[in-house]
Amino acid sequence: MTLRVVAEVPERDVSVELEIADGETVALLGGNGAGKSTVLGVIAGQLRARGARVTLGDRVLTGRGTWVPPHARDVALLAQEALLFPHLTVGANVAFGPRSRGAGRRRARASAEEWLARVGVPELASRRPAELSGGQAQRVAVARALAADPQVLLLDEPMAALDVNVTPALRHLLREVLQDRTTVIATHDVLDALLLADRVVVLDGGRVVEEGPTAEVLARPRSAFAAQIAGLNLLAGRWDGEALVADGARVEGRVEGGERTPVVVGDEVVAVFRPSAVSVYLAAPTGSPRNAFPVVVTALEPFGDQVRVRGGGMSALITPHAAAELALAPGGQVTFIVKASEVDLYLR
Numbered sequence: 001m002t003l004r005v006v007a008e009v010p011e012r013d014v015s016v017e018l019e020i021a022d023g024e025t026v027a028l029l030g031g032n033g034a035g036k037s038t039v040l041g042v043i044a045g046q047l048r049a050r051g052a053r054v055t056l057g058d059r060v061l062t063g064r065g066t067w068v069p070p071h072a073r074d075v076a077l078l079a080q081e082a083l084l085f086p087h088l089t090v091g092a093n094v095a096f097g098p099r100s101r102g103a104g105r106r107r108a109r110a111s112a113e114e115w116l117a118r119v120g121v122p123e124l125a126s127r128r129p130a131e132l133s134g135g136q137a138q139r140v141a142v143a144r145a146l147a148a149d150p151q152v153l154l155l156d157e158p159m160a161a162l163d164v165n166v167t168p169a170l171r172h173l174l175r176e177v178l179q180d181r182t183t184v185i186a187t188h189d190v191l192d193a194l195l196l197a198d199r200v201v202v203l204d205g206g207r208v209v210e211e212g213p214t215a216e217v218l219a220r221p222r223s224a225f226a227a228q229i230a231g232l233n234l235l236a237g238r239w240d241g242e243a244l245v246a247d248g249a250r251v252e253g254r255v256e257g258g259e260r261t262p263v264v265v266g267d268e269v270v271a272v273f274r275p276s277a278v279s280v281y282l283a284a285p286t287g288s289p290r291n292a293f294p295v296v297v298t299a300l301e302p303f304g305d306q307v308r309v310r311g312g313g314m315s316a317l318i319t320p321h322a323a324a325e326l327a328l329a330p331g332g333q334v335t336f337i338v339k340a341s342e343v344d345l346y347l348r
């Protein structure tokens with residue numbers, strides 16, 4: 001069912017229209033105050049605004065004199081902090097959704113067990129929320145949100161409160177469970193958009209400034225925000241057991257698959273590294289253990305007090321002095337070098 005949203009909230013200077021197809025995952029990408037949480041609040045029914053309209057298929061959730069309360073929307077919201085009921089066990093927390101949708105005790109419990117297993121923490125069913133780590137609590141929150149079998153799932157910066165060591169594994173889990181689910185993810189993290197979303201909608205100042213398929217927006221950003229985040233170098237390919245391979249390039253780096261989701265040969269992976277980690281050479285240094293990419297320079301752009309050198313779909317940030325010394329010019333052949341320790345490899 002298509003989700004149609006008009007988030008017209010003048011008191012917050014937010015005016016956003018969205019249409020999300022059945023089974024599609026859309027990332028709302030934007031910096032602080034861009035309007036992401038406001039849009040989610042309108043969809044979830046937590047925020048009442050006179051000009052807001054939300055429809056799911058032909059069901060009106062908000063607008064035309066209708067107001068469906070949050071719990072009756074079939075919309076689940078997963079927040080930054082796992083908001084579990086502290087007095088209930090983990091199992092009872094997850095069973096809450098099916099119970100409130102009318103499932104009997106036994107069926108609700110079976111569904112809770114199934115979901116806890118799917119998110120990889122079946123052993124936690126009898127614990128209390130206070131006895132969980134942040135990463136465990138967020139897994140339980142995912143299970144609770146999905147056990148209710150919502151038609152729409154909303155994620156508000158689901159990884160923001162977590163330790164960086166556990167985010168890759170949670171992201172991987174979300175990637176699995178979001179498959180074919182109608183989902184809106186609010187995030188300021190380009191990796192969430194890249195790894196989880198089919199499409200991104202970039203918000204700035206309460207307005208949509210750009211939207212399109214994730215890879216396209218990141219490859220050819222038109223808004224300042226997208227350009228800023230898309231400044232990261234991203235290469236997609238497959239894991240060959242030691243490195244990412246793509247179009248003849250091999251990229252070694254630190255694998256961020258997480259202990260629960262080891263990367264196996266053939267997996268789709270993406271390499272991420274900062275332009276400032278890239279050195280530019282005229283000739284490839286021989287015998288270097290580092291990643292080397294022969295590229296043709298396509299553009300040189302001032303970036304703060306540095307120069308951005310573009311080529312091969314990547315970019316390097318170097319000093320104006322270095323650019324002058326190398327006599328760089330568009331069309332010139334150079335080699336980008338980046339140390340494996342500067343590259344993060346993520347499962348897609």
Ligand SMILES: Nc1ncnc2c1ncn2[C@@H]1O[C@H](COP(=O)(O)OP(=O)(O)OP(=O)(O)O)[C@@H](O)[C@H]1O
Pocket residue numbers: 011012013014030031032033034035036037038039188206
């Ligand atoms: N409870 C509130 N009452 C009034 N204005 C608010 C409220 N919450 C947010 N705003 C304003 O609404 C605008 C959009 O904020 P919103 O929280 O939706 O942005 P966001 O993209 O989610 O930002 P962040 O990443 O910082 O959470 C901002 O100008 C903000 O100051």
